[in-house]
Amino acid sequence: MPDDRTTRAVIRDEALRLFAAQGPEAVTIRQIATAAGVSPGLVVHHFRSKDNLRQEVDQYVLAVFEGLLSELTGDGTVSFEDAGAATGTLGEIFLEHLPVGSPLPGYLRRLLLSDTDAGRGLFRRLYAVSRETLDALAEAGAASRGNDPQVRAALLLVNDLSVFLLRDQLTAVLGVDPLSAAGLARLGPELLSIYAGGLNADPPAPGISPDAASGPAPQPAPEQAPHPAPEPAQAPEAVGGQP
Template sequence: MRSDSDLTARARIRDAALELFGAEGVNRVSVRAIAAQAGVSPALVVHHFGSKEGLRQACDDHVVWLVRGGSGAADLKDAPGLAAALEAGAPVRRYLARALLDGTPAAAKLFDEIVETTGHWLEDGVRDGWAHPSQDAQARAAIYVTWLLAPLAFGEHLERVLDVKDLHEMDATLRYSRAGIEIFTRGVFADERALDAWDAVAKERKQR
């Protein structure tokens, strides 16, 4: 059985890895560096996680847990992929951005998990009346997640355009995330001309 200190050390190691992996990338971070950041020995890192890849998987699992509402909150303001990431802090957001840009199987699984969780959340919203139904619920969930996560991948460019020093700081995060939610809540177009044009193109292609 693990002691409380073992559990605390495990979480401290994971959090150190989240921060370093997010800031520098998995390939550039050593187990020794993670151990130093966490204030433990490299042997203890290996004891808890087996390897750096095992530690990375633990980081992925933790982020998925947060997206699933692991923080305990469960109302509209705690939308998966949004409030959980905001409350988790900059290291988790940086880690998520880096994991998605890496394009590894672990990152792909992570993205799929987030889309699946968000899809269920939106389905609940349709049933409860705070979300509109969609002709393609799976595509909508995927696009929703992609839009919310895109700022993390384009951080350098957004920092320049928005004139902020660090996109992961809370004020900047609230600014760009609110803009995204405003688009989803109120829309951009005042009428359906753009949607009608898209439908016309799709109809024409089916008739060929």
């Protein structure tokens, strides 16, 4: 069987891929049609207009992402299995649950940076998750809320997002994709080190397997790290499959 998707789904997927790669404004209906192997007219036959197609892809992507979030937070089983070097970043979520080369991270990146209601809603949602995460970590004694918990949660969020927004640029200077397994293995420990003891902490001896962290860390390093989302609470916006 070559492809069991509806033609409509094929068009949606190709639009998603192209939108993620070049941005919605730079992609033409004719490009999408060619990529999907159909005529331009059929694209607007299935979706009323290009803008409507874009909105529908938005909703689809947000629904998938909401599914990823709830998979991490729905049950507590996951956090034990891969507690090795888990930093709980967005990068790990993507690496675990998405196929390599998935256009989803790129699409979410554009959505996050776009001046749209969907983009703003996505950021608010992530901020809520970040605040809940910080609260949970503080409750567990794994982190301090700081003097200004709202700001601290926001900083932790945007720091996590930055690796993801500047993925290509980091790949260029570091020589490794930060959203790959190798990249995460290289970035994770350094991030953990900063969050554990600040910039002044003596680094633990390198080369040791990152299992039981019983190094000369001056602070009681938390086994579980800064950002494994605790609970979804609710999904105010950004849900719902395709109609």
